[in-house]
Amino acid sequence: MIGRGLLERLEKANKLDRLGDPLQRKLQEGLRGRVRDALHGVWLGHPLHPAIVQVPIGAWFSAAVLDALPRMETCATVLVGVGTASAVPAIAAGWNDWSDLATAPRRVGLVHAVANAVGVGLYGASLVARLTGNHRLGKQLAYGGLGAVSLGGYLGAHIVYRFAAGVNQAAPIEQQIPEGWHDLCEFRALGDNQKLVAHIGEIPVLVSRTGDTVTAMVERCGHETGPLGEGEVVQVDGSACVVCPWHGSTFRLADGAVVRGPATTDQPTLRTRINRGCVQAALA
Ligand code: FES
CATH class of the missing domain: 2.102.10.10 (Rieske [2Fe-2S] iron-sulphur domain)
Incomplete structure (x- = not known):
């Protein structure tokens, strides 16, 4: 019930429209034609964003498991790098989908994007810390990143299950x-x-x-x-x-x-x- 109350407040948070309105217009103007279709997943016959977010989420979650084990620093660093790099196309596809959302899911989508941006930032910082030998800090930053992208994933799922975004409504x-x-x-x-x-x-x-x-x-x-x-x-x-x-x-x-x-x-x-x-x- 607490989660539901928060979600309802987010859906009604019209202050988010001050940022959402102009941003959505800019994206609609900037993303066009084949690029836009490719990012939506028309070629795939399925929305691209939920398909490719599996790569960073899988890599980051696997890194979290390895971080809890001894002498796995190198493998965990590779996974954090893979997850952070593969987040780039997932973010592009996500913003493209977001640019077509109606008002309420668009508000939730904005917070979803912010949570994920915080997560990607923390994972980027974690990668830098690991590559400079500070694995302890790298692990801490990565666990923070996992928390942020988990919140982002929760909100993303709400956009799909509550508003049927990306679902074939015919x-x-x-x-x-x-x-x-x-x-x-x-x-x-x-x-x-x-x-x-x-x-x-x-x-x-x-x-x-x-x-x-x-x-x-x-x-x-x-x-x-x-x-x-x-x-x-x-x-x-x-x-x-x-x-x-x-x-x-x-x-x-x-x-x-x-x-x-x-x-x-x-x-x-x-x-x-x-x-x-x-x-x-x-x-x-
Ligand atoms: S293209 Fe969105 S409802 Fe038809």
Whole structure:
């Protein structure tokens, strides 16, 4: 309960916005295109940041174990060095993800980043102390660093589990679609190169047509449920794609493939058919 109270206060700490607002704008302006997609993990099909933070955390935790054992100074120093160096790409990926967060998770993310920055600073100082022969100080600094990055990890997990940041939010929507074929709209209501939003029960489905080909995908963006039905259709490498109006994730209409982040997973698509002039869809 104490932890929950602190987390709620952090989520509501609007004073953090004085720093968070301009910083987020600067990052959005500075990080663009392929670099931004690479740091999000579009190429990986999974958010990059939580995957690569395993390297520094693993190295630092292993160093902490070795520091408790006799005559392990050299091995521990190597692990502290590996952890500190590998934190650099993890930090870059983390700031990139942070730049797309909504207000409350962004506040928590800011404190997450500060805790980790303190941790990385302590590990850097620990490395210097070890390399200059002061292993006793090096161990003390490293244990301080472990405490700071543990707090950072706790807050990072909160951003994921409380706010579903980085989670494919289209998957639970897709799972609500019942088996079997469902009517979406009249085929003739859909002009060539047009799209519309139909519904299966309460679930919005983006239907689009090119010539005689009709495609359908879950209409809520997998990144943070932005309305793809309000998105612009653009050509990317010769394929028609829809751009999410919220943060610009871009999905190929034909198969839902993500071609631009921050989404890192493909948008769920449905099978389609025309039955007596009616467009129907079913789970793929
Ligand atoms: S909701 Fe963020 S890109 Fe669609």
